[in-house]
Amino acid sequence: MSAAQNPKTSAKGLETRERIIDVAVRFIARNGARGTSLADIAAEAGVSQTGLLYHFRSKEALLNAVMDRHLAFSEEWLWGDGDDPGLKIVDVIARHISSWPSQHDDKVASLLGMNTVVLGENVSPDTDLHARLVEGYRTTIDRVTATLRSAQQRGEMRDDIDPRLKAMEIITFCYGLEAAWLVDPTIPVADAAAHWATQQTRQLATEPAPS
Numbered sequence: 001m002s003a004a005q006n007p008k009t010s011a012k013g014l015e016t017r018e019r020i021i022d023v024a025v026r027f028i029a030r031n032g033a034r035g036t037s038l039a040d041i042a043a044e045a046g047v048s049q050t051g052l053l054y055h056f057r058s059k060e061a062l063l064n065a066v067m068d069r070h071l072a073f074s075e076e077w078l079w080g081d082g083d084d085p086g087l088k089i090v091d092v093i094a095r096h097i098s099s100w101p102s103q104h105d106d107k108v109a110s111l112l113g114m115n116t117v118v119l120g121e122n123v124s125p126d127t128d129l130h131a132r133l134v135e136g137y138r139t140t141i142d143r144v145t146a147t148l149r150s151a152q153q154r155g156e157m158r159d160d161i162d163p164r165l166k167a168m169e170i171i172t173f174c175y176g177l178e179a180a181w182l183v184d185p186t187i188p189v190a191d192a193a194a195h196w197a198t199q200q201t202r203q204l205a206t207e208p209a210p211s
Contacts, residue, residue: 017055017065020045022107024066029113032121033063060128063118067132070115073108079143086151087204089144093174094197098190100181109185112178141167157204166204 023045027036038059042052056062077096078089085092100108122129144167151157173196181189 094193097193
């Protein structure tokens with residue numbers, strides 16, 4: 001069977017697959033992965049459970065597809081301007097956070113909420129997604145560390161700053177603001193992120209940023 005004939009890779013098949021993931025993201029954000037069944041997802045997506053299992057052979061496979069969706073989202077905003085933004089990484093993050101309130105379709109809130117819930121459900125090393133989450137966190141820290149170290153080598157960032165510790169601090173800020181915004185979407189995340197980015201640049205840059 002050619003790729004064009006394969007229901008999994010046909011336009012209709014891909015549309016069904018994406019719809020299933022959309023529903024899974026929304027349900028997991030609301031009920032958690034443990035509180036969401038494949039039957040619930042299939043019913044909301046308008047497919048039979050057998051049809052869902054045709055695209056995702058197990059709940060674990062679907063959960064990994066959901067996490068792939070979040071990974072693609074993160075890659076797009078964090079590294080969409082290039083692999084080495086240097087100290088400008090704080091401005092990239094602030095710009096991304098500023099876009100949250102304009103996402104009226106609720107997709108961003110569901111995606112961030114899903115990731116937060118999955119993190120909470122998989123803090124124990126014996127859970128299904130723990131290893132993947134640890135690897136993802138370490139990879140992100142490594143990449144942010146690398147771009148900060150490059151900034152130091154180019155003379156953009158002070159030499160007395162530990163790039164890895166600063167990378168951990170940056171990611172912690174992102175997680176914290178995500179959680180706060182999910183609890184109360186009315187908080188001024190755009191203003192908070194812009195203020196944070198300005199303060200970070202002033203503290204880290206070898207030359208004072210213009211006021």
